[in-house]
Amino acid sequence: MNKPGQAANGGQRPIDIVKGGMVRRHRAERRFKIYGLSAIVLSLAFLSFLLISIVSQGYSAFQQTYIKLEINFDQNVLSGNLATANYQALVKKALYKLFPDVKGRGDKRHLAKLVSPGASFDLRKMVLADRHIIGTTREVWLPANDDVDMAVKGHYRRDVAESERRLTDKQLAWIDVLEHRQRLEKRFNVTFFTAGDSREPEQAGILGAAMGSFYTLIVTLVLSFPIGVAAAIYLEEFAPTNKWTDLIEVNINNLAAVPSIVFGLLGLAVFLNFFGLPRSAPLVGGLVLTLMTLPTIIIASRAALKSVPPSIREAALGIGSSKMQMVLNHVLPLAMPGMLTGTIIGMAQALGETAPLLMIGMVAFIVDIPAGFTDPATVLPVQIYLWADSPERAFVERTSAAIMVLLAFLIAMNLVAILLRKRFERRW
Amino acid sequence: METNNSGVEPEPTEDGAPEAAPALKNGRLVSREDRRTVGIPTVDNPRMRTEHVDVYYNYGEKHAIKDVTLDLARNEVLAMIGPSGCGKSTYLRCLNRMNDTIDGCQVSGKITLDGEDIYAPRVDVSPLRAQIGMVFQKPNPFPKSIWENVAYGPRIHGLATNRSEQDEVVETSLKRAGLWEEVKDHLQDPGTGLSGGQQQRLCIARTIAVSPEVILMDEPCSALDPISTAVIEDLINELKEHYSIAIVTHSMQQASRVSQRTAYFHLGDLIEVGPTEQVFTTPLHQLTEDYITGRFG
Ligand SMILES: Nc1ncnc2c1ncn2[C@@H]1O[C@H](COP(=O)(O)OP(=O)(O)O)[C@@H](O)[C@H]1O
Numbered sequence: 031m032n033k034p035g036q037a038a039n040g041g042q043r044p045i046d047i048v049k050g051g052m053v054r055r056h057r058a059e060r061r062f063k064i065y066g067l068s069a070i071v072l073s074l075a076f077l078s079f080l081l082i083s084i085v086s087q088g089y090s091a092f093q094q095t096y097i098k099l100e101i102n103f104d105q106n107v108l109s110g111n112l113a114t115a116n117y118q119a120l121v122k123k124a125l126y127k128l129f130p131d132v133k134g135r136g137d138k139r140h141l142a143k144l145v146s147p148g149a150s151f152d153l154r155k156m157v158l159a160d161r162h163i164i165g166t167t168r169e170v171w172l173p174a175n176d177d178v179d180m181a182v183k184g185h186y187r188r189d190v191a192e193s194e195r196r197l198t199d200k201q202l203a204w205i206d207v208l209e210h211r212q213r214l215e216k217r218f219n220v221t222f223f224t225a226g227d228s229r230e231p232e233q234a235g236i237l238g239a240a241m242g243s244f245y246t247l248i249v250t251l252v253l254s255f256p257i258g259v260a261a262a263i264y265l266e267e268f269a270p271t272n273k274w275t276d277l278i279e280v281n282i283n284n285l286a287a288v289p290s291i292v293f294g295l296l297g298l299a300v301f302l303n304f305f306g307l308p309r310s311a312p313l314v315g316g317l318v319l320t321l322m323t324l325p326t327i328i329i330a331s332r333a334a335l336k337s338v339p340p341s342i343r344e345a346a347l348g349i350g351s352s353k354m355q356m357v358l359n360h361v362l363p364l365a366m367p368g369m370l371t372g373t374i375i376g377m378a379q380a381l382g383e384t385a386p387l388l389m390i391g392m393v394a395f396i397v398d399i400p401a402g403f404t405d406p407a408t409v410l411p412v413q414i415y416l417w418a419d420s421p422e423r424a425f426v427e428r429t430s431a432a433i434m435v436l437l438a439f440l441i442a443m444n445l446v447a448i449l450l451r452k453r454f455e456r457r458w
Numbered sequence: 459m460e461t462n463n464s465g466v467e468p469e470p471t472e473d474g475a476p477e478a479a480p481a482l483k484n485g486r487l488v489s490r491e492d493r494r495t496v497g498i499p500t501v502d503n504p505r506m507r508t509e510h511v512d513v514y515y516n517y518g519e520k521h522a523i524k525d526v527t528l529d530l531a532r533n534e535v536l537a538m539i540g541p542s543g544c545g546k547s548t549y550l551r552c553l554n555r556m557n558d559t560i561d562g563c564q565v566s567g568k569i570t571l572d573g574e575d576i577y578a579p580r581v582d583v584s585p586l587r588a589q590i591g592m593v594f595q596k597p598n599p600f601p602k603s604i605w606e607n608v609a610y611g612p613r614i615h616g617l618a619t620n621r622s623e624q625d626e627v628v629e630t631s632l633k634r635a636g637l638w639e640e641v642k643d644h645l646q647d648p649g650t651g652l653s654g655g656q657q658q659r660l661c662i663a664r665t666i667a668v669s670p671e672v673i674l675m676d677e678p679c680s681a682l683d684p685i686s687t688a689v690i691e692d693l694i695n696e697l698k699e700h701y702s703i704a705i706v707t708h709s710m711q712q713a714s715r716v717s718q719r720t721a722y723f724h725l726g727d728l729i730e731v732g733p734t735e736q737v738f739t740t741p742l743h744q745l746t747e748d749y750i751t752g753r754f755g
């Protein structure tokens with residue numbers, strides 16, 4: 031054997047051999063760094079491409095074109111039942127007054143189409159809120175029709191033949207006049223955040239789907255968190271290790287990989303057909319998503335329990351705590367951050383899930399905003415799917431806007447997860 | 459269970475006089491091949507008595523403790539030495555039934571505390587472990603405050619039910635463990651923020667807070683610096699006034715500093731037991747002599 035530092039067989043000192051290899055080692059390190067960096071850059075590029083395309087398509091949906099009209103709240107029209115009065119007539123009259131030279135039924139109909147059919151709801155709301163306005167004339171900003179909105183936002187090409195356009199030459203001319211007289215204005219689209227779904231894009235909103243998602247996720251959370259954590263604690267801490275628990279473990283892992291639509295079929299067969307629960311209801315959606323989320327939560331919770339150092343368990347048992355006390359007082363607090371992370375990941379998956387909900391009827395066209403767990407409802411991703419499927423140009427930007435809302439919810443949930451972890455994760 | 463010790467192992471007799479070991483007869487050491495216990499493993503009126511205990515791991519695959527008979531006297535410190543993997547920890551963990559928590563670990567034989575069989579079917583391990591406390595090799599305070607570390611045991615056992623009782627037991631336990639002066643002003647700080655030696659004294663305080671009668675220590679100083687070790691050795695010398703202590707140690711110096719009797723284990727066999735000074739100066743078994751002279755281990 032060589033003495034340290036002495037010449038080896040080849041006349042080289044060992045340290046020279048070591049140093050000679052360093053060049054190769056450094057090169058390998060640099061190469062690895064470059065691989066890692068390029069992976070990160072690539073994924074960031076994809077992510078920002080996705081975000082930019084969604085935001086650039088969707089941001090305009092947060093604004094809606096409004097038309098200023100002098101509405102005369104005519105006593106003759108507003109006699110009788112105020113709820114069912116012909117508010118459309120008020121809008122038409124104001125428009126005709128604005129363009130007195132428009133004659134002919136066809137032109138008049140085209141002119142009236144500039145304003146959204148939803149305008150009459152706005153007027154009704156005004157009248158019902160304050161009856162003293164009957165008989166007066168007021169300046170009112172009313173939502174424009176979606177085609178006008180698209181034209182104002184520049185989404186329509188004007189240089190194609192009239193027959194290939196959604197708006198006639200005359201309508202475009204009227205829009206220009208209105209714009210010139212400063213009677214057109216893009217304003218913040220409140221409707222988008224306060225309304226349910228609608229066939230008319232300018233009247234369609236995200237609130238119905240958001241509330242549906244909210245109720246569905248509440249059901250999912252309330253069921254899957256306690257059940258998942260309890261199952262994980264039992265399997266990890268109390269269950270004997272035998273072939274039965276092995277079988278259960280294998281099955282839980284398999285369940286996590288089952289395509290989600292299968293859970294939808296199961297929900298259809300069990301909850302709707304067997305138990306007779308209502309269709310399209312957040313309650314059933316929540317039950318189905320619970321089935322889907324449970325494996326995720328159980329697996330994450332078991333991993334969290336496993337990662338609690340055995341020395342803590344020994345300490346607790348060594349002082350004479352029962353197994354229950356050991357788990358509740360010492361293991362669970364340490365495993366909680368991991369369990370919460372798993373739960374939030376499961377919830378985020380559930381929030382973005384569409385397929386199983388289609389099976390239980392949550393894909394229905396629902397205008398009303400759900401007010402409870404058994405009201406018919408849809409959820410955000412299904413709403414996105416429905417809008418993406420709609421032919422109107424105005425739904426394109428609403429689809430992207432709805433995706434932005436969904437992403438905002440996901441980011442908010444992750445923030446909550448981080449905050450919860452911070453709260454529980456008192457690393458000492 | 460093999461019983462190859464019929465002729466040599468000193469049976470506990472009425473007057474406590476064991477059969478003479480063969481080594482004493484011809485003045486030579488017992489040969490390495492003879493795996494029967496040399497010396498007197500029993501004492502009068504023991505606190506804990508272990509009789510013919512065998513321990514298997516992995517459902518009988520690994521025979522870790524082989525027919526060990528050993529007593530722990532009242533107010534004594536019994537040191538257990540031996541090469542790594544000889545079963546010292548395994549033996550120690552039998553005494554408070556910590557081996558129950560290991561899947562596939564089987565213990566046979568009889569272990570009594572004050573004459574009561576601790577493996578009897580009716581025995582509840584929680585109070586048993588309060589009675590027989592344990593300090594582990596690696597300091598393992600709970601990731602909670604210093605106060606909570608000490609108060610937890612008395613609280614779950616109902617020994618200190620209100621805050622003032624708990625404050626009191628925290629103070630007396632920390633004082634006994636020699637930690638009070640260092641931590642009294644920041645009892646709410648995390649126990650895991652202390653130094654290694656302080657953490658181990660905190661664990662000792664946590665153990666004595668539930669007023670055990672026996673304390674088991676598994677290499678309590680192996681992760682500590684010499685100064686912390688000296689502090690804990692002083693502590694052990696004081697604690698022996700109130701408790702019976704069984705301590706596993708790698709350091710023969712430590713064994714001779716703190717213990718009255720020493721047991722030498724080798725590959726699961728209890729090879730030799732005797733007064734500490736005798737074991738280290740005039741061992742009777744060749745294996746013991748090999749170990750203390752540093753021939754292996
Ligand atoms: N949980 C276990 N499962 C299987 N074998 C074990 C286990 N714990 C210890 N052993 C084995 O039992 C023997 C004694 O171990 P141990 O009591 O820890 O030795 P020591 O504390 O004297 O170093 C060793 O051979 C070890 O490998």
Ligand SMILES: [Mg+2]
Nearest residue numbers: 546547548676
């Ligand atoms: Mg050990």
